[in-house]
Amino acid sequence: MLRPNRGAQVPTAGADDIRVLFELRSALECEAARYAAERRTEKDLDRLRAVCAESRERVRHGGRFPYRLDIDFHDALLLTARSPRIAEQARLVQQQVILLRSQLPDDPA
Secondary structure, eight states: OEETTTEEOOOOOOHHHHHHHHHHHHHHHHHHHHHHHHHOOHHHHHHHHHHHHHHHHHHHTTOOOOHHHHHHHHHHHHHHHTOHHHHHHHHHHHHHHHHHHHTSSSOOO
């Protein structure tokens, strides 16, 4: 956020802000999942399966769950839903979550 004569600041959020943000994300992605189930193709399913398989493989070998794969899964789900407006809003919320995560001292598993 830019403030006149103060420069740029990364917004902070309290527990209630974070809860509301995740409620919004959940609502958008649940609707996207419903559309994805109705509109999926075999190519879509292959893409979703590939991301899930890679995640399982990383965890099976003792690695931490890679946050990037979580983002990839959600992106694949949004693509499968074929609802550009829901995808746009879900990505805006996702960006806010990423911003909040960047303020944490450690990346939670």
